[in-house]
Amino acid sequence: MSIQLPIYMDYQATTPLDPRVLEEMLPYFNEKFGNAASRNHSYGWEAEKAVDIAREKLANVIGADPREIIFTSGATESDNMALKGVAEMYKSKGKHIVTSMIEHKAIIDSAKRLETWGYDVTYIEPPEDGITTAEMVEDAIREDTILVSIMAVNNEIGVINPIREIGQLCRSKGILFHTDGTQGYGKIPIDVNEDFIDLMSITAHKIYGPKGVGALYVRRRKPRVRLAALIDGGGHERGMRSGTLNVSGIVGFGKAAELCQQEMAEEAIRLSNMRDKFKATMMESLEEVHVNGHETKRIPGNLNLSFPYVEGESLIMGIKDVAVSSGSACTSASLEPSYVLKAMGRGDELAHSSIRFGFGRFTTQEEVDYVAEKLVDVVNRLREMSPLYEMVKEGIDLSTVEWAHH
Amino acid sequence: MAYSDKVVDHYNNPRNVGSLDKKDGSVGTGVVGAPECGDVMKLQVKVSEEGVIEDAKFKTFGCGSAIASSSLATEWLKGKTVDEAQEIKNTQIVEELNLPPVKIHCSVLAEDAIKAALNDYREKNGQPAVGDSRSAV
Numbered sequence: 213m214s215i216q217l218p219i220y221m222d223y224q225a226t227t228p229l230d231p232r233v234l235e236e237m238l239p240y241f242n243e244k245f246g247n248a249a250s251r252n253h254s255y256g257w258e259a260e261k262a263v264d265i266a267r268e269k270l271a272n273v274i275g276a277d278p279r280e281i282i283f284t285s286g287a288t289e290s291d292n293m294a295l296k297g298v299a300e301m302y303k304s305k306g307k308h309i310v311t312s313m314i315e316h317k318a319i320i321d322s323a324k325r326l327e328t329w330g331y332d333v334t335y336i337e338p339p340e341d342g343i344t345t346a347e348m349v350e351d352a353i354r355e356d357t358i359l360v361s362i363m364a365v366n367n368e369i370g371v372i373n374p375i376r377e378i379g380q381l382c383r384s385k386g387i388l389f390h391t392d393g394t395q396g397y398g399k400i401p402i403d404v405n406e407d408f409i410d411l412m413s414i415t416a417h418k419i420y421g422p423k424g425v426g427a428l429y430v431r432r433r434k435p436r437v438r439l440a441a442l443i444d445g446g447g448h449e450r451g452m453r454s455g456t457l458n459v460s461g462i463v464g465f466g467k468a469a470e471l472c473q474q475e476m477a478e479e480a481i482r483l484s485n486m487r488d489k490f491k492a493t494m495m496e497s498l499e500e501v502h503v504n505g506h507e508t509k510r511i512p513g514n515l516n517l518s519f520p521y522v523e524g525e526s527l528i529m530g531i532k533d534v535a536v537s538s539g540s541a542c543t544s545a546s547l548e549p550s551y552v553l554k555a556m557g558r559g560d561e562l563a564h565s566s567i568r569f570g571f572g573r574f575t576t577q578e579e580v581d582y583v584a585e586k587l588v589d590v591v592n593r594l595r596e597m598s599p600l601y602e603m604v605k606e607g608i609d610l611s612t613v614e615w616a617h618h
Numbered sequence: 619m620a621y622s623d624k625v626v627d628h629y630n631n632p633r634n635v636g637s638l639d640k641k642d643g644s645v646g647t648g649v650v651g652a653p654e655c656g657d658v659m660k661l662q663v664k665v666s667e668e669g670v671i672e673d674a675k676f677k678t679f680g681c682g683s684a685i686a687s688s689s690l691a692t693e694w695l696k697g698k699t700v701d702e703a704q705e706i707k708n709t710q711i712v713e714e715l716n717l718p719p720v721k722i723h724c725s726v727l728a729e730d731a732i733k734a735a736l737n738d739y740r741e742k743n744g745q746p747a748v749g750d751s752r753s754a755v
Contacts, residue, residue: 523656525681529621529629549656560654597635597685599660599677600653603755615652615754 217533219579223418223513223570224367224395225537229464230420230573236467237422240460248457249448259459266466273473274393274412275403276429282449283462286426287394289442290413291318291361293428293453294390297439298359298411299326302388306356312336312344313555315363316392318413323361332356341506342369342556346377353381359388364396364412368552368568369505370514372400379408388437393429394418398472399480399511404429410437416461420573421468425461428453475573483512483571486580490569491515493584498591504553504566513571518553518562521601522594527567530590534583537568561610621682622716628686633693636675638662646739648731649755657684657724660755661731663695663703665739671695671703676731683721687711687728695732700739704748706732 220228240262248263250256267278284290299309311323313335323333334352338344344362353360360382364375375391382389390411396402397412398419404412415426430452431437445454494501494517504516519527524538549563558566571580595601600610621629637660640647644665651658657680664673674692678685690711695703708725711717717725733751740747 521679523680523684525656526629526685529682560656564653564656597632597677598679599649599658600679602637602660602677608755610653613754615654615658616650616752 215578215582219534219583221569221571221575221579221583222535222537223572223575224370224568225570226417226423227420227572228574229422230468230471232471233421233464233467237460237464240463244459246459248459249446259457262463263457263459266462266469269466269470269473270414270427271429273398273402273469274409274429275405277432279450280404280429280432282428282430282452283457284426284428284453285424285458286417287316287392287413287415288318288426290415290426290428291316291392292322293439293442294411294413295319295322295326295359295361296442297452298388298390298437299329299331300440301438302358303331306354306358308332308334308354308357310334310336310349310352310357310360310362312338312362314338314342314344314366314368314552315361316367316394319361319363319392336362338556340557341509342366342371342504342552343506343509344373344378346374346381349378350381353385353387357385357387359390361390361392363392363394364402365393365400365511366505366552367395368550369516369556370395370510370568371505372396372509372511375402375409376407379410382410383408386435388435395511395514398469398476399513401476404431410435416465416468419468419472422461422464425458425465427465479573480512483575486571486575486577487512487515487569489577490571490580490584491517493581494587497584497588502562504556504558504562515569515571516566517569518558518566519591520562520565521598521604522565522591524565524567526594527565527587527590530594531583531586534586536570538566624690624715625682625686625717628689628715629682632676632685632689634673634675634689634696635677637677638664638673638675643742644739646735646737646742647755648734648736648738648751648753650730650734650751650753651680651727652754653679656680657727659684659688659727659731661688661691661728661735663735663739665700669699669701671698671700680724680727681721683715683717684724684727686715687717687724688731690714691728691732700736703732704736 246255246259248259271278393412397414412429417423502518553563674695676688708729711725737747
């Protein structure tokens with residue numbers, strides 16, 4: 213079988229739209245163009261009905277009530293809404309929030325904004341496996357804590373946090389629990405009741421749906437969560453998020469969620485097998501390879517590896533037909549190595565040598581084998597060219613060298 | 619980020635990768651940069667009795683532009699005298715490789731590696747160092 217280039221292996225960045233999702237969306241761009249808020253005619257009713265069906269499909273995946281799904285423009289907005297909305301609404305109760313240092317920037321930067329508004333935030337520093345435990349959260353909680361926000365699955369390293377234990381802890385203390393479910397929703401089983409989740413951010417484009425549509429799950433009962441709105445206007449979405457609904461996007465989001473629910477178990481096995489074989493090939497064919505994040509507590513479609521003595525961007529250049537993401541300095545505009553890997557104590561050096569491989573619905577075994585073979589060649593070639601590798605081979609301990617920092 | 623054709627060419631076909639015997643009195647070694655910063659260059663020159671660079675080798679840990687900058691530097695060093703080599707400027711590397719602004723530091727590092735290697739050679743041969751470029755190893 214011939215391989216089509218380039219090969220997409222960046223499923224944690226975004227996913228292609230599933231053709232079945234596209235098909236479902238198409239009528240809502242032209243013939244069924246109504247505004248879901250139009251109450252006086254069939255165009256509006258048709259749109260509203262489509263939104264309601266999608267809402268139900270989305271809620272089903274996590275055992276929620278459809279009325280608890282608030283549509284947004286994506287997970288970044290949902291994260292902002294959860295943190296700022298809760299902070300504003302519950303400020304008389306307390307002004308302390310707990311999160312972690314390796315959350316998505318949408319959480320970290322929202323928390324930083326809250327600090328400038330007079331709130332206190334504790335950022336938990338995760339250990340080397342990247343997992344934030346309930347014990348760590350418990351240690352960070354104070355008398356005046358109103359919200360804990362810990363992601364279900366980390367976007368860079370793919371590790372799964374014990375959200376059920378964290379949720380249970382928060383519930384027992386009367387503290388609201390928000391989880392950024394962007395990378396976990398539709399990929400691993402999550403149940404808002406069994407996992408004691410009060411708020412959860414999700415987005416369509418990570419589950420083979422369209423970009424530009426997301427949602428925030430907001431618990432209605434026991435406890436009833438109230439939120440101050442970020443966007444005011446026509447009072448859509450129970451007044452929590454005004455703005456005309458993106459009907460076609462929402463229809464696609466619903467279909468994407470439904471497909472994930474139907475295919476989750478099967479897809480998890482297929483992706484795990486593919487990922488594990490890829491990892492085994494790397495480990496057998498190359499001398500030193502590190503897995504970033506916990507070895508087993510990770511979603512099926514993610515593997516984050518460090519290749520010591522080889523710099524990530526040069527590695528990506530060597531596999532230019534493969535779309536992957538690097539934790540290395542030079543790929544981002546900020547020229548900073550991955551803050552996630554740094555916070556995990558990986559050290560800048562390994563952070564510079566890391567690559568995130570994302571496997572998904574349309575990844576084939578042939579593609580994975582092709583990438584594995586190519587990668588081994590490139591790593592070996594670059595190590596032959598690496599002064600660090602040579603020094604280590606000569607028995608020099610790199611940490612004892614006095615490097616000139618610039 | 620799109621690389622210039624010249625950077626891609628040096629990355630795919632690096633010139634003069636390798637090592638010279640750093641204990642040899644006619645060899646100057648410059649190791650500059652830091653692993654934490656994402657680039658380390660090792661550049662070596664072998665100088666003839668007449669003061670002409672007859673061989674140059676490099677090894678680089680770094681992005682494609684860093685590899686290309688050091689590869690190009692070895693090409694330029696060969697055949698130059700130590701004094702001529704001292705005059706190589708990072709801006710010439712930027713121009714030759716068409717480096718974008720975010721990659722200028724790669725050329726700066728290459729210039730530093732050249733100067734550190736030349737100073738190492740000078741020190742081995744009882745000559746005063748020029749400037750403050752020094753090899754880490």
